[in-house]
Amino acid sequence: MTTYKNDNKFSFEIIKEIPGKLGRAGIIHTPHGDIHTPAFMCVGTNGQVRFVSMEELKSVNAQAMLSNGYHLRNTSYEIAENGGLAAWSGWDGPTLTDSGGFQVMSLGSGLGKVVSMDREKEVVNTDPQDRLAHVCEDGVYFHDPFTDQDDFIGPEESMQIQCRIGADIHMAYDELTSLADSYEYNVEALARTERWAIRSIEEHKKHCDDLGYHQSLYGVIQGGRWEDLRRSTSKKFAQMEFDGYGLGGAFLKESLGEILRWCCEELPKNKPRHLLGLSHPDDILIGTEMGADTFDCVAPTREARHGKLYTKYGPIAISKFADSDELIDNTCDCPTCKAGWTRGQLRALYKSQKLEDKHQYNNLTSIHNLRFIIRLTEEAREAILNGNFEEYKKEFLKNYYPNKY
Numbered sequence: 001m002t003t004y005k006n007d008n009k010f011s012f013e014i015i016k017e018i019p020g021k022l023g024r025a026g027i028i029h030t031p032h033g034d035i036h037t038p039a040f041m042c043v044g045t046n047g048q049v050r051f052v053s054m055e056e057l058k059s060v061n062a063q064a065m066l067s068n069g070y071h072l073r074n075t076s077y078e079i080a081e082n083g084g085l086a087a088w089s090g091w092d093g094p095t096l097t098d099s100g101g102f103q104v105m106s107l108g109s110g111l112g113k114v115v116s117m118d119r120e121k122e123v124v125n126t127d128p129q130d131r132l133a134h135v136c137e138d139g140v141y142f143h144d145p146f147t148d149q150d151d152f153i154g155p156e157e158s159m160q161i162q163c164r165i166g167a168d169i170h171m172a173y174d175e176l177t178s179l180a181d182s183y184e185y186n187v188e189a190l191a192r193t194e195r196w197a198i199r200s201i202e203e204h205k206k207h208c209d210d211l212g213y214h215q216s217l218y219g220v221i222q223g224g225r226w227e228d229l230r231r232s233t234s235k236k237f238a239q240m241e242f243d244g245y246g247l248g249g250a251f252l253k254e255s256l257g258e259i260l261r262w263c264c265e266e267l268p269k270n271k272p273r274h275l276l277g278l279s280h281p282d283d284i285l286i287g288t289e290m291g292a293d294t295f296d297c298v299a300p301t302r303e304a305r306h307g308k309l310y311t312k313y314g315p316i317a318i319s320k321f322a323d324s325d326e327l328i329d330n331t332c333d334c335p336t337c338k339a340g341w342t343r344g345q346l347r348a349l350y351k352s353q354k355l356e357d358k359h360q361y362n363n364l365t366s367i368h369n370l371r372f373i374i375r376l377t378e379e380a381r382e383a384i385l386n387g388n389f390e391e392y393k394k395e396f397l398k399n400y401y402p403n404k405y
């Protein structure tokens, strides 16, 4: 019989706070191990990070993996039979699943082109015929373009799927609104998200120990860009039986810090918070300062595949470096940089028409970008522990975004 870590319990410990701010360095204890925060969770949508093996994830010091309830919903029975996500995927550390709400909602706005979920705007912005998802009180009815089947996910279905997948941390089902949605629509959507939160908790309780280890549940805070909505929903969620919180929504970069502050000032200090789907270096540093503990995003690996590589002095476009014998970043400690891969060599793989060259390029550069972001969270943690986070943040942002901060 498997014995789980941390007495098969979930808890959060604050080690040190940033003076005068909401941010902190801490440890999230889960049945599959600890996460030292702030931390970046690598996105393995289907239980695997694209082009990166589990050993390679360990080699970049990844602490946790995030998978997706929507994408894994049909595989969830097989995952449960194999002992849950960690055992099934081969990733033996902590895991998190998101509810699938985001993926379902984006079908509603035309496959990723998020315009608006507002029923009235629907008519203005897109032909309702083209929409693949419709929100109602029960949940979301949608047409899956991959299987060509009609389907439905509500809070109960999302909890059942996530409990079968068996990550250590689950997300309550929520309705994501877009930047184009009105205040009135956000009020309506948020009230629905709050009712779905109560239903999520009830259903989650029934299944959270089914796989033999305890799975915890985060409530997801929405409310768009409005302070009254963000604060009121955070206050309500603070009273509910959640183990932590997801900070969700579509954010304009310049208002991210302020919106996070509204939420985190109202949320209980002793529970962890996950910023959903954002992880550019400034998102991580501003998010950390304002109280987010963990982060996830497909950007580091997606941008690597598209030729954008991260360096201390800002991102570079690899296509511009023919014949360069420079490393991607000579301060980087990732396996790619340590093995001496030059920008010129990587560009040659990037431009090659051979499939194996492209695969190798995607592998080497995904490793680099992941390590860059993970190292940023490690340095941010170190700076919090040393009491010099503000100086670290200022210096990092000045180097990375010379024209912005």
Ligand SMILES: [Zn+2]
Binding pocket: 328, 329, 332, 333, 334, 335, 336, 337, 338, 367, 368, 369, 371
């Ligand atoms: Zn590197």
